[in-house]
Amino acid sequence: MDISYGKSIAETLFNLYKNNDTNMVNMGDIFAMIDNSGVRRSDPRLSTFLGKITENFGQPAGEDLNSFISNLNADEETFYKLLDDNLVLLYQIIRNDVVIPDWASFTEQVTEMFNKCKTNQGGEVASYIPQLAAYDPDLWGMSICTIDGQRFSLGDVNTKFTIQSCSKPFTYAICLSELGNEGVHKYIGQEPSGRNFNDLSLDPSNKPHNPMLNAGAIMSSALILQNILPREGVAAKYEFLLKYMTRMAGNEVIGFNNSVFLSERENAYRNFAMAYYMQENKCFPEGTDIHDCLDLYFQSCSLEVTSESLSVLGATLANGGICPITGENVLNPCAVRDTLSLMYSCGMYNYSGQFAFKVGLPAKSGVSGCVLLVIPNVMAISLWSPPIDSIGNSVRALQFCEELVNVYSFHRFENLNNLVTQKIDPRRQSYEEKTHGSLTLFFAAITGDVSSLNRHHLQGVDMTICDYDGRTALHLAAAEGRMHAVKFLLETCRVPPSPQDRWGHTPQEEAFRFKHDEVGRFFDNHLK
Numbered sequence: 001m002d003i004s005y006g007k008s009i010a011e012t013l014f015n016l017y018k019n020n021d022t023n024m025v026n027m028g029d030i031f032a033m034i035d036n037s038g039v040r041r042s043d044p045r046l047s048t049f050l051g052k053i054t055e056n057f058g059q060p061a062g063e064d065l066n067s068f069i070s071n072l073n074a075d076e077e078t079f080y081k082l083l084d085d086n087l088v089l090l091y092q093i094i095r096n097d098v099v100i101p102d103w104a105s106f107t108e109q110v111t112e113m114f115n116k117c118k119t120n121q122g123g124e125v126a127s128y129i130p131q132l133a134a135y136d137p138d139l140w141g142m143s144i145c146t147i148d149g150q151r152f153s154l155g156d157v158n159t160k161f162t163i164q165s166c167s168k169p170f171t172y173a174i175c176l177s178e179l180g181n182e183g184v185h186k187y188i189g190q191e192p193s194g195r196n197f198n199d200l201s202l203d204p205s206n207k208p209h210n211p212m213l214n215a216g217a218i219m220s221s222a223l224i225l226q227n228i229l230p231r232e233g234v235a236a237k238y239e240f241l242l243k244y245m246t247r248m249a250g251n252e253v254i255g256f257n258n259s260v261f262l263s264e265r266e267n268a269y270r271n272f273a274m275a276y277y278m279q280e281n282k283c284f285p286e287g288t289d290i291h292d293c294l295d296l297y298f299q300s301c302s303l304e305v306t307s308e309s310l311s312v313l314g315a316t317l318a319n320g321g322i323c324p325i326t327g328e329n330v331l332n333p334c335a336v337r338d339t340l341s342l343m344y345s346c347g348m349y350n351y352s353g354q355f356a357f358k359v360g361l362p363a364k365s366g367v368s369g370c371v372l373l374v375i376p377n378v379m380a381i382s383l384w385s386p387p388i389d390s391i392g393n394s395v396r397a398l399q400f401c402e403e404l405v406n407v408y409s410f411h412r413f414e415n416l417n418n419l420v421t422q423k424i425d426p427r428r429q430s431y432e433e434k435t436h437g438s439l440t441l442f443f444a445a446i447t448g449d450v451s452s453l454n455r456h457h458l459q460g461v462d463m464t465i466c467d468y469d470g471r472t473a474l475h476l477a478a479a480e481g482r483m484h485a486v487k488f489l490l491e492t493c494r495v496p497p498s499p500q501d502r503w504g505h506t507p508q509e510e511a512f513r514f515k516h517d518e519v520g521r522f523f524d525n526h527l528k
């Protein structure tokens with residue numbers, strides 16, 4: 001970063017947080033601010049900051065890091081030295097320039113939803129292999145990771161489980177990133193199949209219907225083996241997958257469950273049948289060894305994650321391929337867009353259509369009871385509870401998704417023009433968006449476009465909003481002599497009749513000043 005710019009940010013921070021008596025900043029205050037934003041103290045983007053603190057002040061052995069930090073005070077010079085490498089993130093946090101600015105209210109509401117779903121006793125734990133059947137049906141975890149790395153977790157979020165079918169969007173995204181669109185779509189379709197996830201069928205051009213079903217995911221494995229790394233041995237190919245997943249998970253837990261892998265392979269008659277069927281139909285790239293290919297498929301299903309790490313994996317998708325907590329660009333954004341499109345139409349087994357209708361967000365579920373929900377450009381939520389319904393989706397996770405979009409306007413089509421919604425939008429509004437809303441409102445007032453004013457009003461736009469000069473829509477409509485618009489603003493929207501602009505002018509004065517006497521007199525009824 002430009003040194004003088006960095007210095008001025010550090011100076012601003014120092015002055016904002018310094019104790020005027022001691023001229024020092026308490027590091028505990030800085031960390032409290034970080035905590036409130038939802039970003040974790042352990043976030044890799046802050047590791048240099050934390051490292052410098054312990055290095056500079058010498059953390060006594062055995063002392064808890066948090067209490068050690070809350071007693072540290074830094075003078076100006078030390079403060080600059082400590083912050084140096086992490087200024088951008090810290091400055092972002094201090095300005096609260098994060099995608100969900102009111103983190104406290106958001107997490108409070110989400111906690112309520114989480115607790116509500118906890119009591120749901122529906123569904124059965126998958127039993128096709130003993131390793132899955134052994135999971136306690138009461139396990140229930142939920143983790144959130146936003147595109148700015150704000151984190152929140154509840155319940156059983158550090159228990160490991162196998163990722164199962166939630167690996168499918170990731171293996172597909174890797175293929176797209178590495179091979180491009182054409183290299184993948186020669187082999188895998190994009191159509192929902194309307195059939196079971198392990199159905200023995202291909203689309204009319206003899207390709208697996210889509211990569212979210214077993215056939216398509218087996219094909220993704222074949223592409224990794226045969227087209228991405230044709231010359232490597234199988235161990236290197238597995239490592240390639242594992243490393244990719246680990247980067248997407250920001251280096252959080254990605255393990256491997258060998259018992260599940262062996263069990264999956266032992267009980268995989270259907271997947272073997274599918275692979276042979278595809279071989280018979282010449283679906284695979286030339287030279288594919290279907291046993292290696294199935295192995296890599298079972299291995300990808302047997303990768304172990306926690307609800308925590310799965311949320312980071314998902315947040316990399318939500319963030320267009322850049323892992324939010326490391327800042328590493330792992331996937332090509334076009335690959336992510338295409339993956340999310342198919343999660344939206346095909347990610348929830350035979351419930352995908354209803355899920356897209358009701359929840360309106362891309363998601364993927366796995367037979368271990370996990371569901372990964374992606375809110376593009378906002379966050380990912382991973383949900384995990386082993387009991388699944390007859391279609392294969394976790395019962396608690398499904399309920400949670402529905403509760404979420406009942407409260408928040410996250411459904412993709414919740415923001416349609418003329419749609420009046422009471423739902424909460426917790427996302428930060430950009431300057432541009434806010435300004436755009438006021439600009440279109442002002443133009444509607446100037447041109448006397450009452451139906452556009454009405455639309456703004458119905459959408460909950462603040463009709464009293466003013467520009468930099470203190471001019472409101474009412475000032476503009478009056479100055480232009482737009483009687484219907486003035487009437488609408490005063491009588492339907494009930495805006496205050498005499499706001500003053502920066503020169504002290506009221507809308508009525510503006511009407512007379514520009515010789516719209518009838519409009520000017522109309523104000524008399526409202527000014528009594």
Ligand code: GLN
Pocket residue numbers: 164165166197198214264271301365366367368392
């Ligand atoms: N390993 C399972 C299978 O291939 C994964 C299925 C799933 O999660 N739906 O059948």
